[in-house]
Amino acid sequence: MDELDLLKKDWKNSESNFPKLSYNDFYGMIHKKSSSIVKWIFIISLLEFVLWLLISFAFKDNEGMKRFETYDADMVLIPLAVVGYIILAYFFYLFYRNYRNISVTDNAKILMENILKTRRTVKNYVAFNLIYLAVSVVIVLFIQFEQDEVFIAQIQQAAANGELIKYYVIIILTTMAFLAIAIGILLLFYWLVYGILLRRLNSNYKELKKLEL
Amino acid sequence: MSEELEHSFIEQLEKHQNIVHKVCRLYTNNQDAHNDLFQEITIQLWKAYPKFRGDAKFSTWMYRVGLNTAITLYRKKKRTIDTQQFDNIEFKIKSEEYDDTEEQQLKLLYSAVHQLNDIEKALVFLYLEDKNYREISETMGISEVNARVKMNRVKKKLKTILNP
Numbered sequence: 001m002d003e004l005d006l007l008k009k010d011w012k013n014s015e016s017n018f019p020k021l022s023y024n025d026f027y028g029m030i031h032k033k034s035s036s037i038v039k040w041i042f043i044i045s046l047l048e049f050v051l052w053l054l055i056s057f058a059f060k061d062n063e064g065m066k067r068f069e070t071y072d073a074d075m076v077l078i079p080l081a082v083v084g085y086i087i088l089a090y091f092f093y094l095f096y097r098n099y100r101n102i103s104v105t106d107n108a109k110i111l112m113e114n115i116l117k118t119r120r121t122v123k124n125y126v127a128f129n130l131i132y133l134a135v136s137v138v139i140v141l142f143i144q145f146e147q148d149e150v151f152i153a154q155i156q157q158a159a160a161n162g163e164l165i166k167y168y169v170i171i172i173l174t175t176m177a178f179l180a181i182a183i184g185i186l187l188l189f190y191w192l193v194y195g196i197l198l199r200r201l202n203s204n205y206k207e208l209k210k211l212e213l
Numbered sequence: 214m215s216e217e218l219e220h221s222f223i224e225q226l227e228k229h230q231n232i233v234h235k236v237c238r239l240y241t242n243n244q245d246a247h248n249d250l251f252q253e254i255t256i257q258l259w260k261a262y263p264k265f266r267g268d269a270k271f272s273t274w275m276y277r278v279g280l281n282t283a284i285t286l287y288r289k290k291k292r293t294i295d296t297q298q299f300d301n302i303e304f305k306i307k308s309e310e311y312d313d314t315e316e317q318q319l320k321l322l323y324s325a326v327h328q329l330n331d332i333e334k335a336l337v338f339l340y341l342e343d344k345n346y347r348e349i350s351e352t353m354g355i356s357e358v359n360a361r362v363k364m365n366r367v368k369k370k371l372k373t374i375l376n377p
Contacts, residue, residue, distance in 0.1 A: 003371050004340060006315070007322045011235070011341045018234040026223045026230075029252055030259040036286035104261050104281050105274065108335070109354025111281050197288075200331070204284050207332040211359045 037197055038102055038115060044193060045095060045122040049088070052129050056084065071147045076139060084132060091125040112205040119198065126190070130183055137175060222262045225271045226255065232272060233258075235342070236279040239334050242327065246289070254282045277352050280338065284331040325374040333367045340364060 098118040104111065144151045158167035226233075233254050237247040258278050265274055326337055332353070339349045349364075350357040 002368065003322055003325075003375065004337065004368060006318060007326070008341050008343075010319050015231050015235075018231055021227070021230055023223055023227055026226055026255065027219075029255040030219070030223070032252060032256060034253060034256045034260070035288060036253060036257065036282070037288055038286055040288075103264075104257050104278050104286065105264065106281075107277070107352055107354035108281055108284060108332075111285055115285065200289075201285055204331050207330060208353065208355060211332075211355050211363050 037201065040197055041115065041119055042099060044197075045099075045118070048122055048126060049092060049095075052088070052125075071143055073143045073147070076143065080136060080139065087128060087132075088125075091121060091128070095121045095125070109205075109208050112201055112208070115201060116198075116205065119194070123190075126186070130186065133182070134179055137179060141171070141175060218263065222259060226258065226275075229272050229275055232275045232342075233279055236283050236338065239326065239338050240283040240287075240331070250283060250287055253287050254279050257282045257286060273348075276339070276342065276344070280335050280352060284335055321375055322371070325371050328374055329367065329370065333363075333370070336360065336364055336367055 095118060098114065098121055102111065102114045102118060106114065145155065155164065155167065158164045233251055234247075236254065237250045241247045241250050258275060261278055265271070326334065329337065335353060336349060339352060344352070346357045346360050346364075350360040353360065355363070
């Protein structure tokens with residue numbers, strides 16, 4: 001007899017060993033809170049949207065930005081802000097739509113794909129934010145070189161000392177280092193949180209995909 | 214959700230609760246983890262129940278939600294304890310003198326099944342529950358041919374685990 005057939009025989013007989021839960025036990029259970037990964041993905045994703053909104057508001061109110069508002073740069077900054085909010089709304093719509101599509105009654109593969117798709121939307125949103133952050137920093141730097149009195153004075157001083165290239169190199173390297181650190185911290189956070197949360201799902205999804213090859 | 218819905222759900226779940234127990238038996242190695250997964254499956258079943266139309270059997274629907282919860286939605290909480298308990302079982306089996314009783318073979322078999330990955334366990338579970346390849350393929354989202362091929366591989370893998 002095949003190993004699994006032997007197991008099947010016992011499998012059916014062993015049903016009587018399970019504890020019998022009562023109506024009240026089940027009543028208590030259905031009123032408890034779920035701790036599924038979908039719930040966690042939903043919470044973390046919402047936090048990510050909130051985090052980026054807070055970051056954009058925090059930037060708005062700081063001293064540097066107030067000084068920035070005195071420059072003649074509305075032609076650049078307003079479209080940049082509008083594009084930022086439109087894309088936020090678009091990503092949030094996509095996220096919500098994908099989240100609503102997650103159904104535990106779909107087959108295993110579709111369920112996994114829908115969870116990963118929801119996750120990917122937020123990941124793309126964060127990638128967009130990082131690119132947006134980098135582009136904004138570069139644009140802001142250009143405007144400051146052109147219009148900021150402190151910068152203009154420093155550039156003139158550096159030019160008088162014959163260190164103009166050195167000055168530019170230092171500013172650009174400092175900016176790049178700041179961006180690299182910010183992006184590095186975020187990527188580390190992602191790697192940790194989603195690595196832990198989605199490890200099992202990813203490996204099971206790979207296993208299912210492997211069957212199709 | 215209305216009390217009537219709650220009542221009809223719990224009544225059906227009470228009747229078919231062994232399905233949930235069996236999923237938990239395959240995917241967990243200790244009582245705490247069993248209870249934890251049982252709880253999560255029950256919640257997922259209840260959350261999905263308003264969309265249950267009755268065009269499928271309640272038990273068939275339970276297989277799908279139960280397995281999806283076990284292999285996709287559930288987060289293991291006590292991983293270290295699981296491993297430790299599992300190692301103990303293995304150790305016990307290896308250290309005992311070989312005894313070709315059915316009980317001994319079954320112990321080895323259950324231990325071997327626990328070493329399979331989540332997807333392989335799902336296939337074994339559906340097989341043990343007498344599901345045909347069409348039902349297995351529909352539940353897992355793979356083709357019938359692939360389900361059959363994978364099942365044969367799982368059988369071979371079990372043989373290898375049992376006779377290394």
